[in-house]
Amino acid sequence: MAKATREAFGATLVDLAREGVDVVAVEADLSKSTTTATFADAFPERFFNVGIAEQNMIDVAAGLAVSGKVAFTGSFAVFATGRAYDQVRNTVCYSGLDVKLAPTHSGITVGPDGGSHQMIEDIALMRVLPGMRVLVPADYAAARAALRAAAMTPGPFYIRLGRTSFADVYGDDFEFEVGRAYVLREGTDVTLAACGIEVAEALKAAETLAAEGISAEVIDVASVKPLDVDTLVTSVAKTGRIVTCEEHSVLGGMGSAVSEVLSEVCPVPTRRIGVADVFGTSGEPAELVEHFGLSAEHIAAAARELTS
Amino acid sequence: MTTAVFDEARVKQAAARMRHDIVEMIAEAGSGHPGGSLSAADIVATLYFGGVLRHDPSDPAWAGRDRFVLSKGHAAPVLYAALAEAGYFGRDHLSTLRKLGSMLQGHPDSKKTPGVEVSTGSLGQGLSIAAGIAAGLRTTPDDDRCVFALLGDGELQEGQVWEAAMFAAHHGLENLVAIVDDNGLQIDGACSEVMCLGEIASKFTAFGWRAFEVDGHDPAQLYEGLMAARTHEGGPAVVVAHTVKGKGVSFMEGDAGWHGKAPSAEQTEQARGEIAASWEGGA
Numbered sequence: 001m002a003k004a005t006r007e008a009f010g011a012t013l014v015d016l017a018r019e020g021v022d023v024v025a026v027e028a029d030l031s032k033s034t035t036t037a038t039f040a041d042a043f044p045e046r047f048f049n050v051g052i053a054e055q056n057m058i059d060v061a062a063g064l065a066v067s068g069k070v071a072f073t074g075s076f077a078v079f080a081t082g083r084a085y086d087q088v089r090n091t092v093c094y095s096g097l098d099v100k101l102a103p104t105h106s107g108i109t110v111g112p113d114g115g116s117h118q119m120i121e122d123i124a125l126m127r128v129l130p131g132m133r134v135l136v137p138a139d140y141a142a143a144r145a146a147l148r149a150a151a152m153t154p155g156p157f158y159i160r161l162g163r164t165s166f167a168d169v170y171g172d173d174f175e176f177e178v179g180r181a182y183v184l185r186e187g188t189d190v191t192l193a194a195c196g197i198e199v200a201e202a203l204k205a206a207e208t209l210a211a212e213g214i215s216a217e218v219i220d221v222a223s224v225k226p227l228d229v230d231t232l233v234t235s236v237a238k239t240g241r242i243v244t245c246e247e248h249s250v251l252g253g254m255g256s257a258v259s260e261v262l263s264e265v266c267p268v269p270t271r272r273i274g275v276a277d278v279f280g281t282s283g284e285p286a287e288l289v290e291h292f293g294l295s296a297e298h299i300a301a302a303a304r305e306l307t308s
Numbered sequence: 309m310t311t312a313v314f315d316e317a318r319v320k321q322a323a324a325r326m327r328h329d330i331v332e333m334i335a336e337a338g339s340g341h342p343g344g345s346l347s348a349a350d351i352v353a354t355l356y357f358g359g360v361l362r363h364d365p366s367d368p369a370w371a372g373r374d375r376f377v378l379s380k381g382h383a384a385p386v387l388y389a390a391l392a393e394a395g396y397f398g399r400d401h402l403s404t405l406r407k408l409g410s411m412l413q414g415h416p417d418s419k420k421t422p423g424v425e426v427s428t429g430s431l432g433q434g435l436s437i438a439a440g441i442a443a444g445l446r447t448t449p450d451d452d453r454c455v456f457a458l459l460g461d462g463e464l465q466e467g468q469v470w471e472a473a474m475f476a477a478h479h480g481l482e483n484l485v486a487i488v489d490d491n492g493l494q495i496d497g498a499c500s501e502v503m504c505l506g507e508i509a510s511k512f513t514a515f516g517w518r519a520f521e522v523d524g525h526d527p528a529q530l531y532e533g534l535m536a537a538r539t540h541e542g543g544p545a546v547v548v549a550h551t552v553k554g555k556g557v558s559f560m561e562g563d564a565g566w567h568g569k570a571p572s573a574e575q576t577e578q579a580r581g582e583i584a585a586s587w588e589g590g591a
Binding site for chain 1: 375417418419425426427428429430432433436437438439440441442443444445467468471472474475479
């Protein structure tokens with residue numbers, strides 16, 4: 001099992017603080033799960049635990065940002081975005097503050113805790129906010145790079161971290177560029193645009209398809225907002241079809257963002273892999289990826305359907 | 309930077325001018341929140357013109373300044389009136405309140421208005437923000453920059469206020485001062501009838517705060533209370549300022565109906581006269 005993206009959180013904050021970046025972290029009683037405890041141990045004076053109070057977490061971070069800090073917040077994706085939405089909207093984004101939301105436990109790979117804790121609407125909620133940038137790193141190395149990029153770029157960020165990862169995509173030297181999509185495999189018949197854990201699934205699907213004579217181009221759309229429209233358009237102009245793949249509701253997420261743009265600029269036949277309009281459910285992460293139709297096999301099937 | 313000298317006559321004069329501006333700008337805009345702006349006028353005047361708040365209108369970003377967060381953001385006119393009176397921007401802007409293209413938005417917008425530290429308007433958030441600022445400013449023990457947050461009494465119904473109260477006490481934020489504009493009224497009527505707040509000062513005390521109660525229309529009492537709260541050591545302090553909603557305009561006083569509507573031309577004329585009379589009487 002690969003290192004989870006959440007494990008990048010505390011470790012990257014420690015690195016940034018040691019390098020002299022004025023980072024602070026605000027947590028809501030989940031420091032062990034989110035790994036902000038690693039940062040708390042190294043820099044206790046820069047760590048603020050608000051207890052079980054996510055709305056206060058976001059606004060205390062906003063205040064810290066007003067005072068000049070680069071403020072990261074923890075908690076789980078479902079609480080940091082859903083419970084504290086008004087705080088994120090009206091204070092963080094409306095004021096354009098240096099608050100970086102990096103909640104963990106996004107998506108269905110939360111596993112056994114079930115649907116109440118499996119946040120599959122967060123990309124949708126965050127990307128509609130003016131000024132908010134949304135990053136969905138594919139693995140541990142990408143998460144470290146994305147957290148670093150967010151810290152170094154002024155303004156609000158949402159960095160989507162997960163509890164579980166299945167495979168690594170990048171090497172340790174990966175550098176993240178906000179607003180850039182990464183073409184990980186070139187192909188001519190179909191574009192597979194993925195983010196988060198689905199990048200590894202899309203790469204596997206591309207292998208399967210290659211064996212069948214279908215050439216798939218795989219793009220990591222880690223920067224859901226801003227979206228790298230040029231890379232996407234260049235790809236679909238070549239392949240003529242696209243499958244979007246995300247561990248998120250099919251409504252409002254990365255697939256929607258890509259579809260919105262392509263429908264205006266370069267409309268092509270499209271399939272969206274994601275959780276249908278339903279809540280999650282208890283189960284082991286790998287079982288749930290299969291159950292909700294997010295696995296490489298489902299991606300390959302969608303690509304076959306488009307290319308047949 | 310504003311010199312820290314309390315001059316009651318100066319505060320009263322500023323408060324009267326601010327009340328005049330509040331009524332004028334809301335009348336001109338055709339909408340807005342006069343009741344809670346007028347109830348807070350003496351509080352804000354004492355902060356800005358009574359030597360409580362250290363600030364520099366010629367340098368809104370001055371690092372050594374205190375911070376003021378208007379948590380009850382719908383009272384934006386009282387803040388705009390104070391900022392114009394202090395010279396953060398020209399008085400000519402006041403007549404643009406709530407109009408397209410104006411830097412004076414319906415609720416405070418820190419991206420548009422000099423002197424506004426952070427955008428507010430969604431109630432219940434300002435104390436958390438102020439606590440975060442206080443925690444961020446307290447980098448050295450001898451740093452005495454202070455953060456003031458003005459809340460409405462009805463706003464205390466928001467649960468997040470008490471999350472912030474817990475946080476501030478837990479972290480011993482002695483550079484944080486909350487002020488409650490306790491005018492007893494909210495949109496739907498008396499707070500005691502809509503959702504009773506009980507004893508406000510003792511609620512804060514129970515959360516570990518030091519509480520001071522003052523007449524929110526007596527600048528001398530406000531000054532004493534605010535300075536006592538600012539110099540209180542060991543943790544946060546609150547000043548519960550007992551006020552009258554709509555204070556200074558007879559037909560608005562104590563009437564929840566004036567929470568959020570603009571006066572007519574005749575009403576504006578009457579209000580102007582009453583405020584002018586109080587101004588001359590007090591000068």
